[in-house]
Amino acid sequence: MDLRPVSKGIGIIILVIDGGAGQLPNVIGIGVEHMYVATNRIKVKKGFGKDMEELFRSRGEVAKEPGFIDFELWQQEGVDEHEEYLVVSRWESEEHHNQWTRSDSFKAAHSGPPTDYIMGRGEFSSYQIRLAYPAEK
Secondary structure, three states, X not given: OEEEEEEEOOOEEEEEEEOOOOOOOEEEEEEEOOEEEEEEEEEEOOOOHHHHHHHHHOOHHXXXXXXEEEEEEEXXXXXXXXXXXXXXXXXXXXXXXXXHHOOHHHHHHOOOOOOOOEOOOXXXXXXXXXXXXXXXX
């Protein structure tokens, strides 16, 4: 059995097992090199979730930043006393994310009128993705 990387993309390596002569290789997983994920957990006063979603809907400038991969806004279910969101952005590297946080684009996205429906400061976390793989079909 031969385990080898066969394709590289934006920090992604696809691994396959060579099934031998006359057999098609099988994808067994996608290993991710150096992908950085930044998250921010934000609590919002009950009833203001749509305002929070609209706030992020209108902040698409980050998509133009070098090293930016994608963005997701997750809403947690089952929270009664407030609404809770997880802001998730993926970057090619931590340095790309850090460059964005020092940019005029970041400053503009985080300025403007106060949003009194946001409860306190967000809780920032960061991660390095080490392994990801698709569903088998």
